Amino acid sequence: MSIQNVAIIGLGLLGGSIGLAVREHAPDVTTCGFDRDAGVRAAARDRGLVGTVCDNAADAVRDADLIILCVPVGAMEQAASDLSQHIRPNAIVSDVGSSKQSVAEALSRALPDHTIIPAHPVAGTEQSGPDAGFSSLFSNRWCILTPADGAEKGAVQSLSDFWTKLGANVELMDAAHHDLVLAVTSHIPHLIAFTIVGTASDLEEVTRSEVIKYSAGGFRDFTRIAASDPVMWRDVFLNNKGAVLEMLGRFSEDLTALQRAIRSGDGETLHDLFSRTRAIRRQVIEQGQDDERPDFGREDHT
Secondary structure, eight states: OOOOEEEEEOOSHHHHHHHHHHHHHOTTSEEEEEOSOHHHHHHHHHHTOSSEEOSSHHHHHTTOSEEEEOSOGGGHHHHHHHHTTTSOTTOEEEEOOSOOHHHHHHHHHHOTTSEEOOEEEOOOOSOOSTTSOOTTTTTTOEEEEOOOTTOOHHHHHHHHHHHHHTTOEEEEOOHHHHHHHHIIIIIHHHHHHHHHHHHHHHOSSSOHHHHHHTOOHHHHHHHHHHTSOHHHHHHHHHHSHHHHHHHHHHHHHHHHHHHHHHHTTOHHHHHHHHHHHHHHHHHHHHTTSOOSOSOSOOSSOO
């Protein structure tokens, strides 16, 4: 099927960026959008995030070939349920959530008779809201689709083609495997960042002003991650708890081994670990997922 009309529910960073990317890279596609926050809708109109900003979700999805839910994963089922009577029978329903098993289950409960293809564009910044979006957010980033077994191949291909038009590299993956991979590459790093920034702010021996004033590069990088949307990340951890807890257990074991190496003066173990992790960083750069600029709290979007 050809995707000609896209409805975006939620006009924050991801929803707004999708709208802007469609306008730039697929100008023949019509976009409608809705956000439950009237202030966000007003800002979306001012920025032209979508072709039409609707005052209710039903109007936004009524003629859509593709509906993308850009809401926190914990709100996914309710958002879909609210739309169930207004979605065209042949429309594709997708999302941008960071956990996929729970989203697939939630959308299936809310929309048992519709075509559901969960998706996760692995892109974003610590910013949120309608002013944060930009059209190049998905350029050379991965978008992972996690269709269920037996999903209509034509619909999967159409959604894949849509994301490719926006500049993304598309990968198909089993939902459970996705959640495990993202627990390692995204969820645990965020959890560590939230924790270390919280620990620093709670230290009695060091004032908060000193933590801020003397922040070195590593801590600045952690604060960038820790500035992410608290509602979104609360829902991610609650909805991907199995994979997160599994990876957190493995991380805790590795951290204990590192404590032992430091305590016993085992420089060889430390050097081996740091050498391996340095090599991983080089591979991230070589695959075009970042560059060599030292501070990744960068304001530009290149």
